[in-house]
Amino acid sequence: MSEQTDRSVDTEHEHHGGFPVYTPVKAGPNYGRLVEALRRLQDLAVSTNPPDDVVEQAIEQAEALGDLLEPHQVPEGKSPAGFNPDLPGRGSLLQPPWLIEKFDADAVRERGMFRLFHRGGNNAVHGGTIPLLFDDLFGMIVHASGHPIARTGYLRINYRKITPIGTELVVEGRVDRVEGRKIFCSAELRTPEGTLLCDCEALMVQLLPGQP
C-alpha cells in the first residue's frame, strides 16, 4: 500500500469518509499542451462535418492515439488530470479549462472561458455544463475553507442571463454557514465587468467514516 492510500499515516483521515488521501499530481512540461490539443479535438468534433475519407483518416489517427496512451493508464489520483491545480481545469478534460485565481478560506475564484464543446443551443453554454462548473468549485471551496471532503446534497441554480461561449468569465463562491455536517455554500458566475449570469446555492454534506 502506498503512503498516499495508507490511512494509518493520517489519523484525521477518517473525517474524509471513504475517500483516499488526495494530493496534487505534478505534470510534465508538455502535459498541459496534450490536454489543450485534446480540447481542440473536442471543439472540432462538435463543429465539423468532414467527408468520409477524412473521417476514416481521423478514426485511424484517433485509434493510434488511444493505443499510444492506453498502456499509461493509472488509478484515480495518480494522473495530473483533475489533480493539477496549476493547469486549466486542473488538467481535466471533463472540467471547463478555467484557472484558479483565488483559493483561500474566504473564497475560491476561477477565471476562464467555456469552449465550443460546451455549446448548448444558439451559441449559448449548455445548461448542464454550468452545474459542473459550480459543483467542482464547491468541492474546492470545502477544501480551501479547511473542511473535510463533503459531497453535494443539492445545487440550486438560477440562470439569469445567457452564458456565452468563447468569452472570459469569472466564478466565485464561499461557505455561507455550517450546521453540523452541513456546509451551505453559494457562488456566482459573472462577466469580468460584473454582470451576473448565474448564481447557485449548494448544500455540501461532510461524509461519515467509510462513506463513498
Ligand SMILES: CCCCC/C=C\C/C=C\C/C=C\C/C=C\CCCC(=O)SCCNC(=O)CCNC(=O)[C@H](O)C(C)(C)COP(=O)(O)OP(=O)(O)OC[C@H]1O[C@@H](n2cnc3c(N)ncnc32)[C@H](O)[C@@H]1OP(=O)(O)O
Ligand atoms: C481534486 C484534488 C486535487 C488535488 C488537491 C488539490 C486541491 C483540492 C481540490 C478539491 C477538493 C478535493 C476533492 C473534492 C472531492 C469531492 C467533491 C465531490 C462533490 C461532488 O460532486 S459529489 C457528487 C454528487 N453528490 C452525490 O453523489 C451525493 C450522493 N448522496 C449522498 O452520498 C448522501 O445523500 C449524502 C452523503 C450527501 C448525505 O447522506 P447521509 O446518509 O450521510 O446523511 P443524511 O441523508 O442524514 O443527510 C445529512 C443532513 O443533510 C441533509 N440533506 C442531505 N441531502 C439533502 C438535500 N438534498 N436537501 C436538503 N437537505 C439534505 C439531511 O436532511 C440531514 O440534515 P439533518 O441532519 O439536519 O437532518
